[in-house]
Amino acid sequence: MKQVHIATFGCQMNENDSRTIARLLASCDYRETEEMEKADLILVNTCSIRQKAEEKVYSLLGRLRALKKKNPNLLIGVGGCVAQQEGERLLDRVPHLDLVFGTRLIQQLPNLLKEVGPGKGRLSRVDMEDVENSPYPLADFSGLQKEIKSSVTIMRGCDNHCAYCVVPYVRGPEESRLSTEIISEAEILAARGIKEILLLGQNVNSYGRHRSGELSFAQLLLRLESIPGLDRVRFTTSHPKDLSPELIDCFGTVSNLCEHIHLPVQSGSNRILDRMNRRYTREDYLDKIGRLKSQCPGIAISGDFIVGFPGETEDDFDQTMEVIRTVQYDDLFSFKYSDRPMAPSRNFSGKVDEEEKGRRLKELQAYQKKVTLSRNQALEGTIQEILVEGGSKKSSQEWMGRTRTNKIINFSGPAELVGRIVLVRIERAYVHSLRGVLL
Secondary structure, eight states: OEEEEEEEOSSHHHHHHHHHHHHHHHTTTEEEOSOGGGOSEEEEEEOOSSHHHHHHHHHHHHHHHHHHHHOTTOEEEEEHHHHHHHTHHHHHHOTTOOEEEOTTOGGGHHHHHTTOBTTTBOEEEOOOSSOOOOSSOOOOOGGGTTOOEEEEEOEEOOOOOOTTOOHHHHTOSOEEOOHHHHHHHHHHHHHTTOOEEEEEOTTGGGTTTTSTTOOOHHHHHHHHTTSTTOOEEEEEOOOGGGOOHHHHHHHHHOTTBOSEEEOOOBOSOHHHHHHHTOOOOHHHHHHHHHHHHHHOTTOEEEEEEEESOTTOOHHHHHHHHHHHHHHOOSEEEEEEOOOOTTOGGGGOSOOOOHHHHHHHHHHHHHHHHHHHHHHHHTTTTOEEEEEEEEEOSSOTTOEEEEETTOOEEEEOOOGGGTTOEEEEEEEEEOSSOEEEEEO
16 A cells, blocks of 8 residues: 655645545545655645735745655645645746645546556646546545534635635636535544534635525524434634624524634734625624624634735724723734735835734734733633543643633543533633643
């Protein structure tokens, strides 16, 4: 049996795609390995949402040159967003690369691999249209018996065209999967012992919009509630403009919907939001945050912010900080703006210099670190329900689980707790995790 190493960069969508790739290749006699030196095939699943992520991809590809020289029969392939973005240019830039495959060609991978290698040549395929390919296969779930969490893709692509984002160009237009397929897959997963599923899409809030007669996202959540054994449901990512009143209501009515939402806002300035083409105002966003907290008082909210977007002034940044102070996020993901290929904002005037972007990011992150710690400390002494996921990264003698609000808790207890929902009393809070005692 041949061995494959899959290196994954980027978001949960890419992680899910990598799991699909692994299952596909298992049917072609490939077994996964964590050791690149032992691999017959190395696949790099890439992300180009930010410049830093893309730089990491090219750094890894550069290091693979030595492995290819040592083993000329080694096959190296690149998929994901960088592959879709660059196509044949990747083959020109990386001479030791064999295969480039686009974001909508994952199901074609076993056939594409047959066309490359010694004596066969190199290949780039980044088709997006008229591809004979089901994007949402019901995979072989036979290897899931020991897993307790899984992700389910419910849609792909994006129609929003935010000025800074490459997703519409590398993932294609928005397409929703049939709800019957999603529900069937969730039922299979639950029957296999999966306790929690994560619904994935570039914008899950707009699920079903382009399918006549299809369920809305809120209606889909209601259908998933009735699946026996499915204790928890989460979803990502949400666009604020599509956060409907019906979806907000679900946080108070759907019993297995976890009390956590990731709702990226990107800026607190209406002027910058308009320039980003986000199609909502800070007032719209804060109103929806207020309704979420009213419907579900214990909800945990996380978000995304971009600092230093072209034209962002000090006043614009101050307005961003005002939003952060108002919402009091449980966690934030914040980044310095970077020009991306194909994104309209790369041609915008008013670029902010790197030093100033760094200063603003540092200020934002320093404030949020204090808020995250404070919100975690508020849980000290409380009793929390957690799903035990496995061993703790802190100690081989401890276990780790998550609350319904997506907070990590480390604690001591017997191994048979893995996969179970238990109660833990919070003893100590840190920025990134909590420590508890099993009840």
